[in-house]
Amino acid sequence: MSAMNKALFLDRDGVINHDAGYTSKIEDFHFIDGIFELCRAAKRLGYLIIVVTNQAGIGRGYYSEQDFLSLTEWMKTRFEEEGASITDVYYCPHHPEHGVGQYKQESFDRKPNPGMLLKAAQAYRIDLPKSIMIGDKESDLMAAKHAGVENRWHLIDKGFAKISADEADIRINSLDQAAEKLENLSMVQAKSV
Numbered sequence: 491m492s493a494m495n496k497a498l499f500l501d502r503d504g505v506i507n508h509d510a511g512y513t514s515k516i517e518d519f520h521f522i523d524g525i526f527e528l529c530r531a532a533k534r535l536g537y538l539i540i541v542v543t544n545q546a547g548i549g550r551g552y553y554s555e556q557d558f559l560s561l562t563e564w565m566k567t568r569f570e571e572e573g574a575s576i577t578d579v580y581y582c583p584h585h586p587e588h589g590v591g592q593y594k595q596e597s598f599d600r601k602p603n604p605g606m607l608l609k610a611a612q613a614y615r616i617d618l619p620k621s622i623m624i625g626d627k628e629s630d631l632m633a634a635k636h637a638g639v640e641n642r643w644h645l646i647d648k649g650f651a652k653i654s655a656d657e658a659d660i661r662i663n664s665l666d667q668a669a670e671k672l673e674n675l676s677m678v679q680a681k682s683v
């Protein structure tokens with residue numbers, strides 16, 4: 491049997507790109523400094539890169555599912571060009587109150603629920619305890635906790651002190667710092683095998 495995989499789970503808005511609120515267009519999509527370096531390091535260290543993103547903007551009717559998918563294709567191409575291919579992107583278009591029509595529903599995929607991470611774990615044989623989640627909101631960290639991801643890093647803007655979802659969550663204030671922590675964690679994990 492092949493060994494299980496480790497994953498670096500990333501929220502999108504606020505981790506990959508600056509969160510301008512319901513980003514749906516390429517011209518509004520601005521990468522956060524350090525994201526490509528972080529993902530290149532993750533790949534080198536053997537992590538799959540999985541994006542898990544709530545996209546209630548679809549459910550609210552702000553943009554279409556096709557708009558989201560087109561933007562995602564562009565984003566994935568940019569990562570490929572940077573030598574940091576994304577393994578997969580999971581998204582949840584639903585919103586329990588503000589969704590329109592079929593999109594108005596509770597969803598086990600919508601963070602803080604763990605559905606997207608659990609689906610990815612099954613599809614890619616991911617060892618969740620050894621994996622990492624980076625998010626800018628408590629709901630990201632809670633989804634990871636519910637899924638059993640033990641390394642939960644809360645990316646917080648400088649000067650914007652916020653309480654993390656759990657005291658086990660580690661605060662970071664840049665993606666450079668995330669890359670450093672990733673190197674260290676990988677070394678620790680290699681020793682414990």
Ligand SMILES: [Mg+2]
Pocket residue numbers: 501502503504505509625626627
């Ligand atoms: Mg976010």
